[in-house]
Amino acid sequence: MSQIAGVLLAAGGSTRLGRPKQLLEWQSKPMVAHVADIALAAGLAPVVVVLGHAAKEVRAALAARPVQTAMNWRWKEGLSTSVQVGLAMLPPDIDGAIFLQCDQPLVPADLLRRLVARFEETGAPIVHPTHRGQRATPVLFARPLFPELAAVTGDRGGRVLLDRYANDIAVVEVEDPRLLVDIDTPEDYRRLLEMRDSNLPSAIPNLHRIHHLIIDMDGVLWRGDRPAPGLQEFFAFLQEQGIRFILATNNASKRPEQYAEKLARFGVPVGLEYILTSAQATAAYLAAREPEG
Structure with a gap:
């Protein structure tokens, strides 16, 4: 599997827009954070954000x-x-x-993964998306x-x-x-805000209103030692959308570390701070009710 990095270009002055496009609101977070989440959800590593x-x-x-x-101290000299x-x-x-632009919030993580897959399939030095022959960004450049x-x-x-x-270019339609x-302009931003709530193929109505989830683990994310179909894609989607979560279980026989290890085996690395067992919840409850007991 190829190791592909992400470079998010976020140094420009946004002169035509009149304010930093990096900081425009998108799904309840700044645009630059949203695009960074997409790059991370696509599995790009490392993700480098160029500031100016x-x-x-x-x-x-x-x-x-x-x-x-x-930091690009020469950002006024141009994109290069x-x-x-x-x-x-x-x-x-x-x-x-x-190479990603911070002003394309509708680019999905799946498209980035398709660019990588096309690169691995063809070995082309450049891979970019296209629509009816019109080339577009983001663009993948090979190391050579x-x-x-x-x-x-x-x-x-x-x-x-x-x-x-x-x-020599390979494309993804x-x-x-x-x-x-x-x-580029305030009118562009207004149109994109309208698109955000339209019926895009991957859109879910009112998804931007969801900020946190409590997710059961046993019997939901897996059954026995078999992960649920689409498990990795589900967590990538949460990261792409900026949705935070807690993984909960009423099984008190296992430690959080054991659950983290199991998720890692399924290709989903999760920190201990995202896992809550019934034993932890009970201990926290008793400590709050009977601090001296």
Whole structure:
């Protein structure tokens, strides 16, 4: 399996919008945090967020997410400087990187996974989505192209390489063009807000109102030693949507560490702070009621 990083370009000044698009609200969180969650849910690692304009506020918007941040002090010189900063942060053992814009909130994690799958299938140096022949972002660049990508200057980003390697590119067809739209103006943002509650193929009505879940484990997430179908995708979806959760059980015979180990075997790493057993709940209740007992 290929190791693909994510580079989230979030340094621009948003001059046409009139305020930092990184901090626009989307599903009850800042846009940059939403796109970072999508990258994490897709399994990209590491995820590097390149900062510039309003860096302090954007870094705070990312909160405790497991991403790396890098400051582009030259962000006013164009997109290529952010690409260079992002490339410099990547470890030497990755196979490629997907470059994401912070103003495409409708790009789903599944599309990022499809880009990676297409890369593994074809070995193409560049993979990008397309709709009826129209190329779009985000774009996956293979590691051998990193030196050429770092040499690009100005505000062109990776477009130079897309032209240079046009005959070697692999594409992923996207049926719904709305998934690829971005935000440049206040009118773009208004239209996207309308799309958020429309009948997109993957949309669930009023999902943005859900912030927390309490999820039973035994018999729900697995049966015996068999995980429920779609278990990994379910947790990736929660992360993509920014929905927090507690995993609960009325089984007092096992420690939280045992549940965490079981989930890890199923490909779902979860911290102990997300697991609550009936033994823990009982101990907390008794401690609150009889602190001296």
